[in-house]
Amino acid sequence: MDQDTESGFESLDPQDWPAMRALAHRMVDDALTYIETVRDRPVWQSVPPEIAASFEGPAPRAPEGALAAYEAFAAHVLPYPMGNLHPRFWAWYMGNGTVGGALAEFLAAVMNPNLGGGSHAANLVEAQVITWLKDMLGFPASASGLLVSGGSMANLVGLTVARNVGAGADVRHQGVAAAPRPMTVYGSVEVHSCNQKALELLGLGSQALRRVPVQDDYTIDLAALQRMIDADRAAGLQPICVIGTAGTVNTGAIDDLNALADLCTREGLWFHVDGAIGAVAVLADNVRHQLRGIERADSVALDLHKWMHIPFEAGCVLVRDEPAHRNSFSLTPEYLEHGTRGLAGGNLWFSDYGVQLSRQFRALKVWMSIKEHGLDRFGRMIARNVEQAHYLGGLIVAQPQLELTAPIGLDIVCFRYNPGGLDDAALDAINRELLLQLQEQGIAAPSYTTIRNKYCLRVAIANHRSQRSDFDALIEAVLRIGALLSGSTSVAS
Ligand SMILES: *Cc1c(COP(=O)(O)O)cnc(C)c1O
DSSP states (O other): OOGOOOOOOOOOSSHHHHHHHHHHHHHHHHHHHHHHHGGGGGGGOOHHHHHHHTOOOOOSSSSHHHHHHHHHHHHHHHHHHHTSSTTTTTTOOOOOOOOHHHHHHHHHHHHOOOTTTSSSSHHHHHHHHHHHHHHHHHHOTTOOOEEEEHHHHHHHHHHHHHHHSSSSSHHHHHHHHGSOOEEEEEEETTTTHHHHHHHHHTTGGGGEEEEEOOOOOSSBOHHHHHHHHHHHTTTOEEEEEEEEEETTTTOOOOOOOOHHHHHHHHTOOEEEEEEEETGGGGSTTTTGGGGTTTGGEEEEEEEEESSTTSSSSSSEEESSSHHHHHHHHOOGGGOOEEESSSSTTTTTTTGGGOOOSSSOTTHHHHHHHHHHHHHHHHHHHHHHHHHHHHHHHHHHOOOOEEEESSOOBBEEEEEEEOSOOOOOHHHHHHHHHHHHHHTTSOOEEEEEETTTEEEEEEEEOOOOOHHHHHHHHHHHHHHHHHHHHHHHHHOOO
């Protein structure tokens, strides 16, 4: 007797396939409408207390059914998004996602493979995506790579290889204490915090991260870097790696990558590039020249869920020296023995190149998105954001009440409302409140940063939906709210 046709047989499959099919079609329809009409809704709104309260309570013991689960999502989750699909979302540094990317995410889950290893087509998809990204950055075919959750994990993987190569001891076996001298790693003061976390996790300690001053354009000061390396060597420390940033999170500055590559060659140091923001801008005609030298890096971290708009999560690490990469992560107990035939055959064992064994099929949304749009369209979206940053900069400079607080790097604009006659403390208070009102009124979602002790609004335009009129609307709202705030005495300090 075939067990699958047993009456009353329980599994996690739908009990009523036609009903599930109808629900699935409804989900797709609702989802497309939701994305198509995103501009008509506020960028963001806070979750009302009664909705927040709906997330309390224990897990159901008995089925509520797929329809009820979807209706709870539609009523309580979908209406209160982070906002990053919206054309006027410019907070932190995010991507918008795409319709095609979302559908690919669904298809990846339908197949539900595990990309730790084995012989199946999904691994070929990831391998091809990595090859495409290597080609894009000018890395040699012999380099290795891995898709990861994002820039943080990509930096961790790259820095792990850097540490293992530079330690002067077998740290996988003996631990970091076996290194003859304490290791040091260099990055500018603008280096992303995830690199510090990585060094902490790698057992080097946050003090191993030497923070090099920047120049007026927020790129790393090469002379200062050289002096710090020399001083550390003289003090008996062991410099192992320089982190160049291709697109800093505060201002979008790109370090001089060729100069860093020269320095690393001269000093015998690993050259890692944190390109979470900017590496994909090699696709953009108006940025590519600033990234010269990235092809000389020993490792590069890049994000695909930021300026390429692949739905979260999608990042990639590339490593020039494939054996060094594999030797940092490969560990093959008998239950993972790679075969020459059958399901465990083939050479594509991505678990040999990173932390995770079980790995999702995130490659599919990247692969299908690149096929759908082609790399050149992504390049045009990136180039347009850079032009929009300068358009916004022009609007700011034209208004006496507005002050550009840093040079525009890539697609990041920092400015503040400054009508004159107020000290920095008062301006900080006004601009803090101004930002909150922009967000709470659902008009626009910039974020903020502090530049040379000035609180400012930070507009990071990684957005394929933003149009010029969106920046006009932002400036209009900033001037209106700013005038109200600076004319009133009720600004909270
Ligand atoms: C966002 C970012 C990271 C971290 O990447 P995640 O994808 O958020 O993990 C690292 N470096 C820079 C420069 C970034 O902008």
